[in-house]
Amino acid sequence: MGVIQRVVKPRTKRGKRILLKKQPKIVENTKHCVFIPGRKSSLSVSNCMKDLLKLKKPDAVMLTQKNDILPFDDAVQIEKLLQKHDSSLFIFSSHNKKRPNNLVLGRTYDQHILDMFELGIESYKGCSEFKGLSEISAGVKPVLIFLGEQFDSDQQLKRLRNLFVDMFQRQPLKQIRPNGIEHVISITAVDNKILFRSYRTILSKTTLKTPRVELKEVGPSVDFVVRRDHMASPDLFKTACKRPNVKGKKIKSVRRDGFGSKLGRLHMTKQDVNSLQTRKMKGLKKTFAEKKLKRKSDADKNGPVVKKPKVAPATQTKKLKKFSKKGRKLKGGQV
Template sequence: MVKLQRVQRPKTQRGKRALKEREPKLIENPRSLLCIRGNKTSNIMKILLRNLHLLKSPHSTMYQRNNTDITPFENTSKLEWYCQKSDCSLFAYVTHSKKRPNNLVLARLHNHIVLDMFEFELNQQTFRSFDDFKCTKFAAGNKPCLIFHGELFDNEADYKRLKCFFIDFFRGETHMKEIDLNGLEHVITFTVDSQTKVISIRVYRIELKKSGHRIPRIELEEVGPHLDLTIRRTKLASDDFYKKTLKQPDAIKAKKVKNVTTNELGTKMGRIHMEKQDFNQLQTRKMKGLKRRAPTGENNEESSKKRKEIDSN
């Protein structure tokens, strides 16, 4: 016999609003992060998880208890269920063991199914948290500026997908018409060494100083966290599944206009098709020097006629 799953319908207005908020939309909400820690976790990994939670807030949820029997690379069903329950499409999972010390797993989901997953090893010696930097922090929820350094981000397939993942993880709001310069308060840099393949993540606060001109002078002050990560394992989506996630609804696709293009900076360029212009019909200023004259062949005929008339008289 096939056991049917019971569907619970909401009985209160609050429950109906919550379900409506989770329905598919043409323009989706910003990706939310779910922070989970394993059964065996060190104090440093707990601090790292809290720092990731603060970086993503207010679009972040953190579980305070340890979770057992979670093996992301063997079975992701439990993590997918947690993400569906909390309405999150990203998760960060930290553990610490003798076999895999200082272990960090980051992943993104599509339709509550794991799309890409990366396992990193944190360098404990170089790690510095928010609390280690005694300075002014940026406001929560602000959109960051992302900068990538390193040839691997453009050449190798795994690091190309990792670059796309980091953009999806940290970018925040996606559909914004305008960005205020004063709202760009922090910048996140990602640098990968081509030899050691260590990924360095740094977070800076942007300070706008007076420059004597209209454009202010910019200075960067590191505010943390200070991370050095090394990739251990990856679990990437297949090409078919990845292409499926890139599809957009027809309602939000920009309609193509003939002879109108937009360059990388967002400037519209138009092309106008005109008929060939006859310069003989061009109206010029009426003066003796610009008086229209007939072609040379016609001038010869007219002059010969005039001579014949004079001779006849």
């Protein structure tokens, strides 16, 4: 390409922050999903998109305009759309004679398409037919259940399972409230069909510690058939799956004792007891006359106010070096 690549330099702090946000990070933010309506759609496809959007909600946007895109012929437009929204997942809907009620699920890596799966909707039951999805609190992490040994034996379905996990897992969590598990998504592979179901959990107390789970279907309930697919080569997939080596910086001279309290070792300069600030009291406050007297005596002693160097330059640099070796000066008492 003959176009000169320009180095984009942000003009404002806000612009800088936005660019910084888009840059690759070691610990990534949650993947966002863009719902792209295609050239034509049917009622069931558009309803299905809306329902899936409900499942994804805080991390997804639905585009309102129709897009003349054929993902399997030219994926560049989709890549551009995703780049614009700084997201890496997409669900594309289309409907035509050859492939009616079509959904394309896909994801990108480094702004290029990694995987794409075309799923045809065989039968569909929306959330409105079940009711109860609204009772699930927004943004809660769902439990994902995959049934069927086809997911293990078939390479295509194995990758599709990976995509489904990527699509619906939400952000990875460090902690969780076991009683707060509310939402279950179950995906079953049976007879060349993918059955997508979503449930709400009802935990009932038992005499034991663990409760008993009951499920209530909340929708959407969709039966998919897999049509076309585009899978990344094993090499590319492997590089995309590369895990960062997250080793925290070793914290020096801080430890914890058996009781869980934090202990630290401090390096401090010698304390001057004479100039120590003790409890402030009104009675101990200096009067104006006293202050003036002190200032006068100081001026007599030291002469002009200009501060002269106390040490020769050679010793100065030495002192500087020593300081930098020891590291940051710590403040305060116990850490």
